[in-house]
Amino acid sequence: MSDSTTNHPTLAELRHTAAHVLAYAVQDLFPEAKPTIGPAIENGFYYDFDRAKPFTPEDLERLTARMREIVAANYPMTGEQVTRAHAIERFAGNPYKAEIAREIPEGEPITLYTIGEFTDLCRGGHAHTTGAIGGSTLTSVAGAYWRGKETNPMLQRIYGTAFPTQAELDAYLVQLAEAHKRDHRKLGVELDLFTVEEEAGGGLIFWHPKGATVRGIIENFIRDGLRDRGYQPVVTPHIVSEKLYEISGHLQNYQANMFGPIEVEEQRFRLKPMNCPGHILIFKSRLHSYRELPIRYSEFGTVYRYERSGVLHGLTRVRGFTQDDAHLFCTPEQLQFEFEQTLDEALRLMEAFGFTDFEYFLSTRSAAERGETDPIAEDAIRRALESHHLPYQIDEGGGAFYGPKLDINVRDAIGRKWQLGTVQVDFVLPGRFGLKYRAADGHDHTPVMIHRALAGSMERFFGILVEHFGGAFPAWLAPVQAVVVPIGETQLEYARDVAERLRPHGFRIEVDESNEKLGYKIRHWKTQKVPYVLVVGKQEMADGSVNVNERGSETKRTVTVDEFAQELRQKTETRAS
RNA sequence: GCCGUUGUAGCUCAGUGGUAGAGCACCUCAUUGGUAAUGAGGAGGUCACGGGUUCAAUCCCCGUCAACGGCUCCA
Numbered sequence: 001m002s003d004s005t006t007n008h009p010t011l012a013e014l015r016h017t018a019a020h021v022l023a024y025a026v027q028d029l030f031p032e033a034k035p036t037i038g039p040a041i042e043n044g045f046y047y048d049f050d051r052a053k054p055f056t057p058e059d060l061e062r063l064t065a066r067m068r069e070i071v072a073a074n075y076p077m078t079g080e081q082v083t084r085a086h087a088i089e090r091f092a093g094n095p096y097k098a099e100i101a102r103e104i105p106e107g108e109p110i111t112l113y114t115i116g117e118f119t120d121l122c123r124g125g126h127a128h129t130t131g132a133i134g135g136s137t138l139t140s141v142a143g144a145y146w147r148g149k150e151t152n153p154m155l156q157r158i159y160g161t162a163f164p165t166q167a168e169l170d171a172y173l174v175q176l177a178e179a180h181k182r183d184h185r186k187l188g189v190e191l192d193l194f195t196v197e198e199e200a201g202g203g204l205i206f207w208h209p210k211g212a213t214v215r216g217i218i219e220n221f222i223r224d225g226l227r228d229r230g231y232q233p234v235v236t237p238h239i240v241s242e243k244l245y246e247i248s249g250h251l252q253n254y255q256a257n258m259f260g261p262i263e264v265e266e267q268r269f270r271l272k273p274m275n276c277p278g279h280i281l282i283f284k285s286r287l288h289s290y291r292e293l294p295i296r297y298s299e300f301g302t303v304y305r306y307e308r309s310g311v312l313h314g315l316t317r318v319r320g321f322t323q324d325d326a327h328l329f330c331t332p333e334q335l336q337f338e339f340e341q342t343l344d345e346a347l348r349l350m351e352a353f354g355f356t357d358f359e360y361f362l363s364t365r366s367a368a369e370r371g372e373t374d375p376i377a378e379d380a381i382r383r384a385l386e387s388h389h390l391p392y393q394i395d396e397g398g399g400a401f402y403g404p405k406l407d408i409n410v411r412d413a414i415g416r417k418w419q420l421g422t423v424q425v426d427f428v429l430p431g432r433f434g435l436k437y438r439a440a441d442g443h444d445h446t447p448v449m450i451h452r453a454l455a456g457s458m459e460r461f462f463g464i465l466v467e468h469f470g471g472a473f474p475a476w477l478a479p480v481q482a483v484v485v486p487i488g489e490t491q492l493e494y495a496r497d498v499a500e501r502l503r504p505h506g507f508r509i510e511v512d513e514s515n516e517k518l519g520y521k522i523r524h525w526k527t528q529k530v531p532y533v534l535v536v537g538k539q540e541m542a543d544g545s546v547n548v549n550e551r552g553s554e555t556k557r558t559v560t561v562d563e564f565a566q567e568l569r570q571k572t573e574t575r576a577s
Numbered sequence: 578g579c580c581g582u583u584g585u586a587g588c589u590c591a592g593u594g595g596u597a598g599a600g601c602a603c604c605u606c607a608u609u610g611g612u613a614a615u616g617a618g619g620a621g622g623u624c625a626c627g628g629g630u631u632c633a634a635u636c637c638c639c640g641u642c643a644a645c646g647g648c649u650c651c652a
Contacts (some may be wrong), residue, residue: 024607036651036652037651037652038651038652039650039651039652040650042650046647046650054580054581054582055581056581056582057582068611087652096652097652100651100652101652103652104652107585110652111652112652113652120652121652122652123651123652124652139646140581140582140646141580141581141647142580142581142646142647142648143579143580143647143648144578144580144647144648145648146579146649148649148650148651150578150642150648152580154580154648155580155647156580156581157580159646159647183643189587189588190588196644198625198642198643198644202643202644227580260612268593268605308578308579308646309578309643310578310579310648311648312644313645342635367640438634438637479619486613487610487612488610488611489609489611491609492633515608515609516610516614516615517608517609517610517614517615518611518612519610519611519612519613519614519615520610520613520614520615521612521613522612523612523613523614524613524614525613526613527613533612535611535612537611547611547612549612556612563587569585
């Protein structure tokens, strides 16, 4: 790094500078706390301190006030290069800093940076002065292990964020509030979509009628795609003999994520953590000719994986979930085409659900796991990405234990990233299970497998959709598409009649039979984010119409029931947003 | 699992060492109201659970459980 401080700092440099400012403030107010490391991160920065007592929210307030003074003082950030011996001596009272100084490779410069009365061992990359920080705030405290290792001492981590201007900080805080409003856990309760029940245990999802309705629509969409691309449905058990997972390698490679054994009549069973072994057994149950390939088995397969209680989170990190899973068995020659078809289908799915911003990761197996087929598998993935002109990043060692994979991440409506689909190439499991097909040469050959889940898990996909749409599902997805609201009791029969005329079209229609005033009823359904409220009063009853109050629109219009049906049909068929 | 925070009505939250409150939601009655909250009444709580201190604990202390924020970001 040639220039370690700059007049036009990047956001990361600015935030790294803010981390120094925080450490300075901590040095002033809590001199006993030992600073360790404090990098910039995606949405701000943190700094870890070794201190016996945790920081309280009041401590954060005091620190924020002190940081403001340090920023206002506009201290210049000055750097100096020192010898290793000097650095180690300088931080003799701080074993963490001393450890870092000792570990800096020979030949790399060791630098100290100072603002005001605070000097830190630091690689550099800062704003020129503390005054460059226009807006900064501390957000939370958390425990964190030194260097992320559970066996190391726990430090106190303070999180914060910083921006060049106060206005940008304010905008960020507004975005945080927006994210909070869209939180699928909150909307899940408010819109009666799903719950996690304490009596049942964490990480297990109860889908209420409205959530299950949306899930059904998503599943139908996926099923249509599977049918069109020649997949066959299969169904496999949730619990099978442990022996199956010995053969597959899951017991050796995946045990930490599996629920423990269940013993029945001296046989050990396991809840399935993945669907592939089951699908493999179906493939293996009889001989296959090369003429049958590719064989594509699909299943909405529910799997159970052990996750530590502390990491469970709403619908996005759970212990039981259903994958839109499928396994393709093909010849090596067919691999490339099948992989590309799968990628096409993944893109069709995500675009239909309103995602436009994607990131692709090619995850390879770790050096220890790699075999001679890995380059072939990786090449298939790379060629598929390149033929689609899709940019991608490489995640080394992030692959499945049986092979490399392509992961697709999306950005939602407020810019957050989520991992959705995964497509994996597997030369390993077919061999382990002794899978064969009879080739044109009359000999048996081992097929190649593709594992793929495009939505990933129904739970996670649904949770992401809830946040993406902020609970306001487009008409084709909404659990209730329209509510017929009579103004007074005398229109109730007519309202029911309207609903009965719409339902045969397959529309999801409710009638508001409550004894409330019109304004109340409108408000209720608006807060429930129903796409259409159909108001019917004397006039509408007289001419067989409905007054359409559409979500997101101020204008009302009166149309016949048939006209409305046509409009809703059109929106549903085109999956209009 | 580990660190921190929080557990009071279905939800959001007040509150006190002397047996518990509001708003919304729910139920009943009146009202039949033309586009985001009609009025009145009612029901609803082992104050997360277990132990301790105290004449007395929802409140203080200890433990357990759960939820939430983190525990990947490397001077």
